[in-house]
Amino acid sequence: MNDYCKLMEQIGVPKELESRVLSAARRQAAPRTASKRSGRLLRGAVCAACALALVLGTVHLAPRKGAALEYTFGLTAYAAETGETVLPNANGALALTSGTGIASEEAGHYTGCLFQVTGEGIETVSLSVDRGGLYRSETRTGLTDEEVRRLFQQQERGELVCDVYGEDEDSPMNAEVMTALGASVTEHFDPEVRYGFWVPEYEAGPDEDLKQAAWDSIDTFDGAKLTVTVTFADGREQSKTYTLSTGRLRVEYSEDGRRTMLPQLAGDKESFVYGIYAASETESRWLRWPVQDSRTVSLGNPYGTVNGRTHSGIDIPAVQGAVILAAADGTVTEVGIDAERGNYLVLDHGDGLETVYAACRDVTVEEGDTVKAGGMIAAVGSTGMSTGPHLHFEVRQDGQAQNPVAYFDSAIRDTLTAE
Amino acid sequence: MTEGFLCNAMAVYGGAVYRLALCRTQSVPDAEDVYQDVFLRLLDQEAEHWDNERLKAWLLRTAMNRCADLHRFRLRRPVLSLEAVPDLARPVDGRAEELWDAVARLPEKLRTVVHLHYAEGYSTEEIAALLAVPAATVRTRLRRGRLKLKDLLGGIDDE
Numbered sequence: 001m002n003d004y005c006k007l008m009e010q011i012g013v014p015k016e017l018e019s020r021v022l023s024a025a026r027r028q029a030a031p032r033t034a035s036k037r038s039g040r041l042l043r044g045a046v047c048a049a050c051a052l053a054l055v056l057g058t059v060h061l062a063p064r065k066g067a068a069l070e071y072t073f074g075l076t077a078y079a080a081e082t083g084e085t086v087l088p089n090a091n092g093a094l095a096l097t098s099g100t101g102i103a104s105e106e107a108g109h110y111t112g113c114l115f116q117v118t119g120e121g122i123e124t125v126s127l128s129v130d131r132g133g134l135y136r137s138e139t140r141t142g143l144t145d146e147e148v149r150r151l152f153q154q155q156e157r158g159e160l161v162c163d164v165y166g167e168d169e170d171s172p173m174n175a176e177v178m179t180a181l182g183a184s185v186t187e188h189f190d191p192e193v194r195y196g197f198w199v200p201e202y203e204a205g206p207d208e209d210l211k212q213a214a215w216d217s218i219d220t221f222d223g224a225k226l227t228v229t230v231t232f233a234d235g236r237e238q239s240k241t242y243t244l245s246t247g248r249l250r251v252e253y254s255e256d257g258r259r260t261m262l263p264q265l266a267g268d269k270e271s272f273v274y275g276i277y278a279a280s281e282t283e284s285r286w287l288r289w290p291v292q293d294s295r296t297v298s299l300g301n302p303y304g305t306v307n308g309r310t311h312s313g314i315d316i317p318a319v320q321g322a323v324i325l326a327a328a329d330g331t332v333t334e335v336g337i338d339a340e341r342g343n344y345l346v347l348d349h350g351d352g353l354e355t356v357y358a359a360c361r362d363v364t365v366e367e368g369d370t371v372k373a374g375g376m377i378a379a380v381g382s383t384g385m386s387t388g389p390h391l392h393f394e395v396r397q398d399g400q401a402q403n404p405v406a407y408f409d410s411a412i413r414d415t416l417t418a419e
Numbered sequence: 420m421t422e423g424f425l426c427n428a429m430a431v432y433g434g435a436v437y438r439l440a441l442c443r444t445q446s447v448p449d450a451e452d453v454y455q456d457v458f459l460r461l462l463d464q465e466a467e468h469w470d471n472e473r474l475k476a477w478l479l480r481t482a483m484n485r486c487a488d489l490h491r492f493r494l495r496r497p498v499l500s501l502e503a504v505p506d507l508a509r510p511v512d513g514r515a516e517e518l519w520d521a522v523a524r525l526p527e528k529l530r531t532v533v534h535l536h537y538a539e540g541y542s543t544e545e546i547a548a549l550l551a552v553p554a555a556t557v558r559t560r561l562r563r564g565r566l567k568l569k570d571l572l573g574g575i576d577d578e
Contacts, residue, residue, distance in 0.1 A: 003518055
């Protein structure tokens with residue numbers, strides 16, 4: 001009977017079916033919201049793939065201690081569907097989902113992966129990306145018919161791409177205006193402006209799956225670097241470089257149907273959003289993978305709150321006795337045993353960053369020891385509340401549990417499998 | 420439900436819904452109608468707490484109900500030839516065709532149980548909850564389905 005399962009795996013949903021349902025859903029929704037949108041079909045087709053809202057978990061941007069700068073700036077992810085901005089996670093990384101993307105062969109692919117520059121006293125902003133391009137996205141409200149006509153004319157001439165919409169027939173129209181900027185731009189700072197990733201060359205054959213085409217296009221930015229430089233009112237300059245990676249970013253649905261974006265990869269059967277993950281090279285603190293010979297993250301007990309139960313770390317299944325390595329240089333602040341965590345130890349890496357290793361068979365270091373990144377500190381076991389040999393691994397910033405996966409760079413994340 | 424939720428639900432569980440509908444209705448256009456109907460109904464649902472398992476169960480249950488609704492208007496139950504299924508990922512051999520045919524000829528009650536158990540990997544208890552019948556009934560149907568399949572396949576089925 002396994003043959004039956006194999007046979008069934010060969011049967012896929014017909015390609016057009018998803019977009020058919022989506023357009024039917026839109027027709028159904030249309031009278032309810034009474035919104036009028038042009039360019040909806042094209043956008044819808046690309047969207048079928050992608051994600052809409054982006055809500056990052058409860059994260060806070062902790063000011064780095066000892067920062068000598070008076071002014072500083074940061075990036076926030078922008079969720080086009082809800083108009084919310086989302087702060088980076090505690091490790092300074094942003095998850096940019098492909099929200100309202102638009103693609104055509106003439107204009108290229110406006111991926112909808114948007115971010116904003118935030119900060120005080122900013123005069124000018126320079127952005128550059130070493131692959132693909134960028135675009136500016138602005139919302140213009142209360143447009144007159146004349147202004148709308150002018151926008152369409154500009155669109156005809158290929159100067160911009162716009163999405164015009166209004167509450168009803170008679171009210172003034174609003175428009176989302178997207179202007180391609182090329183690979184770099186320097187301009188006067190406007191806190192309202194969003195910047196997005198743009199792929200100049202977009203091609204999707206008539207037979208190609210639009211979703212796949214959009215993802216392939218977003219993959220242009222995998223491994224690319226985004227450099228953001230701002231000048232402040234006092235004449236100083238600050239620059240940050242972000243390393244981009246693309247992939248299936250995991251999402252969770254909360255009780256009100258809202259989506260929460262987790263900066264981690266999705267397993268095969270998990271809900272996900274395709275998008276760009278941007279990690280700051282200077283602000284991020286990267287950890288080493290803590291278990292030798294296992295690159296698996298348990299799906300059964302993921303980080304976060306599932307069904308009201310909170311898991312403050314990840315579980316890494318491994319063979320009994322596998323070597324547990326220090327994720328970074330640090331000091332052993334606690335070694336102990338309790339009923340829940342079994343044998344555990346805590347490492348302090350400075351600047352409020354701590355890692356916890358639990359369910360160990362035994363711990364080979366003592367309180368007060370100094371450990372080097374990659375040094376052996378314990379062996380994998382199944383102590384405490386455990387059903388099989390694994391390492392329970394936690395990362396804490398200023399005492400708050402963080403998603404450990406966000407602390408591994410893309411080279412490590414790419415090798416992880418979820419089971 | 421938001422459109423984003425719908426997109427994701429289709430990406431993750433669309434296949435399961437479509438295959439169940441295809442197995443039950445034995446007709447590609449019917450399966451597509453059921454698929455569309457199920458996901459449009461999902462959109463009308465209140466946005467409450469939906470974990471993945473609950474979502475999948477809801478989708479499959481709704482799909483089964485829709486299939487049953489469709490069947491009320493059908494006098495004769497068709498058997499779909501595997502060749503008529505579009506978008507097969509790989510061409511299938513004669514053995515697979517025989518198997519598909521045999522499953523298609525099972526009485527509906529047995530077929531649903533066999534499909535959910537073998538294609539979707541549901542346990543008998545889970546199927547019982549989905550169909551709102553006792554687990555023992557599910558096990559009986561599964562056993563009878565297996566025996567019948569063995570019969571139809573001339574004893575070459577090796578589980």
